[in-house]
Amino acid sequence: MRRLRVIKDKTARYLMVLIAIFTLLLLLVIGISLFLKAFPIMKEKNLWVLLSSSNWKPFKGDFGFLPFILSTLYVSLIAIIIALPFSILTSIYLNSYASRTVRRLFEPVIDLLSGIPPVIYGVWGTLTVVPLIAGKIAPRFVEFSTGYTVLAGGIVLAVMIIPLLISIMVEVFRSIPQAMTDASLSLGATKWQTVKKVILRKSFPGIIAAVVLALSRAFGETMAVLMVCGNITQIPHSVFDACYPLPALIANNYGEMLSMPSYESALMFSAFLLFIIVVLFNGLSRFTLNQIEKRYQFS
Amino acid sequence: MITQQMALIPDNSVIEMKEPTLLKKVINNQSIKIEHLDVYIEDHHILKDINLTIPEKSITCIIGPSGCGKSTFLKTLNRMHDETPEVKISGKVFVDDENIYSPGVNVIDTRKKMGLLAQRPCPLPMSIFDNVAYGPRIHGIKRRKALNQTVIQYLQYVGLWDEVRDRIRTSASRLSIGQQQRLCLARGLAIEPEYILGDEATSALDPLSTKKIEELFIKLREKYTIILVTHTLRQARRIADHIVFMYLGKIIESGPTEEFFKNPKKQLTKEYLSGSFS
Numbered sequence: 001m002r003r004l005r006v007i008k009d010k011t012a013r014y015l016m017v018l019i020a021i022f023t024l025l026l027l028l029v030i031g032i033s034l035f036l037k038a039f040p041i042m043k044e045k046n047l048w049v050l051l052s053s054s055n056w057k058p059f060k061g062d063f064g065f066l067p068f069i070l071s072t073l074y075v076s077l078i079a080i081i082i083a084l085p086f087s088i089l090t091s092i093y094l095n096s097y098a099s100r101t102v103r104r105l106f107e108p109v110i111d112l113l114s115g116i117p118p119v120i121y122g123v124w125g126t127l128t129v130v131p132l133i134a135g136k137i138a139p140r141f142v143e144f145s146t147g148y149t150v151l152a153g154g155i156v157l158a159v160m161i162i163p164l165l166i167s168i169m170v171e172v173f174r175s176i177p178q179a180m181t182d183a184s185l186s187l188g189a190t191k192w193q194t195v196k197k198v199i200l201r202k203s204f205p206g207i208i209a210a211v212v213l214a215l216s217r218a219f220g221e222t223m224a225v226l227m228v229c230g231n232i233t234q235i236p237h238s239v240f241d242a243c244y245p246l247p248a249l250i251a252n253n254y255g256e257m258l259s260m261p262s263y264e265s266a267l268m269f270s271a272f273l274l275f276i277i278v279v280l281f282n283g284l285s286r287f288t289l290n291q292i293e294k295r296y297q298f299s
Numbered sequence: 300m301i302t303q304q305m306a307l308i309p310d311n312s313v314i315e316m317k318e319p320t321l322l323k324k325v326i327n328n329q330s331i332k333i334e335h336l337d338v339y340i341e342d343h344h345i346l347k348d349i350n351l352t353i354p355e356k357s358i359t360c361i362i363g364p365s366g367c368g369k370s371t372f373l374k375t376l377n378r379m380h381d382e383t384p385e386v387k388i389s390g391k392v393f394v395d396d397e398n399i400y401s402p403g404v405n406v407i408d409t410r411k412k413m414g415l416l417a418q419r420p421c422p423l424p425m426s427i428f429d430n431v432a433y434g435p436r437i438h439g440i441k442r443r444k445a446l447n448q449t450v451i452q453y454l455q456y457v458g459l460w461d462e463v464r465d466r467i468r469t470s471a472s473r474l475s476i477g478q479q480q481r482l483c484l485a486r487g488l489a490i491e492p493e494y495i496l497g498d499e500a501t502s503a504l505d506p507l508s509t510k511k512i513e514e515l516f517i518k519l520r521e522k523y524t525i526i527l528v529t530h531t532l533r534q535a536r537r538i539a540d541h542i543v544f545m546y547l548g549k550i551i552e553s554g555p556t557e558e559f560f561k562n563p564k565k566q567l568t569k570e571y572l573s574g575s576f577s
Binding site: 099 | 410411419421438
C-alpha cells in the first residue's frame with residue numbers, strides 16, 4: 001500500500017516533468033522548423049541585405065524586409081504608447097478608487113473585451129478609425145491621407161491590448177498587501193501620493209511584465225492590423241503613411257506564392273523574423289528587469 | 300546610553316525644523332476625548348456607546364479578548380475606517396478639542412497627528428532611508444539636509460542607526476522583523492505626531508525585540524500620548540499608566556494600572572484578569 005503511494009507520487013512527478021519539457025521543446029521545434037524553411041533564402045542572399053534593404057520585388061528576386069520590420073515596430077510602439085497610460089490609470093482607478101459595485105460591473109466587461117475576435121476590431125477600425133483619421137485628424141497635419149495608416153493600426157491595436165493590460169495590472173495592484181497601503185495612508189499620505197510612491201513603485205516589475213506580454217501580442221496581431229494599415233510596401237515616414245507589418249505580409253501572400261520557392265522561403269523568413277523578435281524581446285526585457293530589480297528596491 | 304539618545308530629541312538645537320512642533324506641544328493640551336462613539340460594520344454593532352478620555356503624556360493600554368473591538372476602536376482615532384465604506388461611525392472623537400468626525404476636518408491633518416504602529420511591521424517598498432523620509436517628504440520637506448537630519452535623528456532614537464548606518468540605502472525588507480518594527484516606529488515619529496497608536500505592536504516580535512519596543516514606548520511617554528492595544532496582560536502591567544478593559548464592544552472598566560489590577564471593580568474584569576476567559 002505504502003509502496004504504491006510512493007510509486008504514484010514518482011510517476012506523477014516524472015510525467016509532469018515530461019510534459020513541461022514538451023512545452024519547452026515546442027518553442028524549439030517551431031523555431032527550428034521556421035529556420036529550416038527560411039534557410040534557402042538566407043543562403044541565397046546576404047542576411048544583412050535581407051534585413052536592411054527596402055527593395056521588395058519578389059518576382060524579380062529582391063527581398064528587402066526593412067519596411068515590414070519597421071512597420072511592425074512602429075504600429076506596436078504607437079499601440080503601447082496609447083494603451084499604457086490608459087490602462088495604468090484605469091486599473092489604478094479600479095483598484096484604489098472605485099467602489100465595489102463599479103468594480104463588479106467593470107471587470108466582466110474588460111474580460112469580455114479581451115475575448116472579442118480580432119476581425120471585429122478590424123471591421124470597427126475600418127468603419128470608424130480609418131474615416132476619422134482620413135477626415136478629421138490627418139488633414140490637420142498632412143495634405144492627404146487615406147486613413148489606412150500606421151496610426152490606424154496603432155489605435156486599433158491599442159484598443160485590443162488595453163483589456164489585456166488592464167486585467168493583468170488589476171491583478172498586479174491587487175497583490176499589494178492592504179497593510180502597505182494602510183501604512184502609507186496612516187502617515188498622512190493622500191491616496192494619490194500612496195498610488196504614486198507606493199503602489200506604482202511596488203508594482204513596477206509587474207507593470208513591465210504586463211507591457212512585455214502586451215507588446216508580444218501586438219507584434220503578432222495580424223487580422224485587425226491588416227485591415228486598417230493600408231498594406232503598402234514602404235518605410236512609413238509619418239504616422240499618416242500606410243504600412244505593412246510582418247504578420248500582414250505573411251497572411252496576405254501565403255496562399256499565392258507556392259509557385260516560387262524563393263518567395264515561399266522569403267515569407268518563411270519573415271515568420272522566422274517575427275519569431276525571433278518576440279523571443280529576443282522577451283529575453284531582453286526579462287534581463288533588464290532583473291538588472292533593475294537588483295539596483296532598486298521594489299519589495 | 301539611553302539618556303544620551305533621549306537628549307537628542309527634545310533639546311537638540313541643531314534640528315531647527317523640530318522646534319515649532321515642540322513649542323506647539325508645550326502650549327497645547329494633548330487630549331483625546333471620545334463621546335458616544337458607535338461603530339457598525341455592515342449590520343454588526345462593533346463598538347457600543349464608547350465614552351472615554353485618554354490622559355495626555357502617558358501610556359493607555361486597551362485590553363480585552365480577541366474580537367472585542369480593540370483594533371476597530373484604535374482605527375477610529377486616525378480615521379482609517381474611511382477606507383472601508385462598509386463601516387458606519389456615529390458619535391464624537393475630540394482630538395485636541397476638535398471633533399475629527401465633523402464634516403470640515405481634513406483627514407490628513409488628523410492622521411499626521413497620529414503615529415501608527417501596526418501589528419506586523421510593514422516597511423514601504425523602498426530603502427531604509429526613504430522609509431523614514433517618506434512622511435516628511437509627503438508633507439512637503441524637500442531639503443536634503445533637513446531630511447538627512449530627520450532620518451538619522453529618528454533612527455538613532457529607536458536605536459537602529461548603529462545597526463543600519465552602513466546600509467541605509469538598501470531595501471528595508473531585508474531587515475529582521477524586530478528591526479523592521481523599530482524602523483516603522485521611526486517612520487511614524489518622523490511625521491512628528493502628537494499621539495502614538497500601537498495595534499498589538501509587539502505580537503509578531505521575539506521577546507528581545509518586544510523589550511526594545513516597550514522601552515521605547517516608556518521613553519516616548521514623556522513627549523507623546525500613547526494608546527496601545529495589547530493582548531498580553533503582562534505587557535499592559537509592565538508599561539501602562541492607564542488600562543481600558545473592553546468586552547464585546549463595550550468599555551467595561553478603566554482606571555490607573557495599579558488600581559485596575561489590584562482591585563478590579565467589575566465581576567467581568569475579575570474573571571478576565573484571573574484568566575477564566577480570554
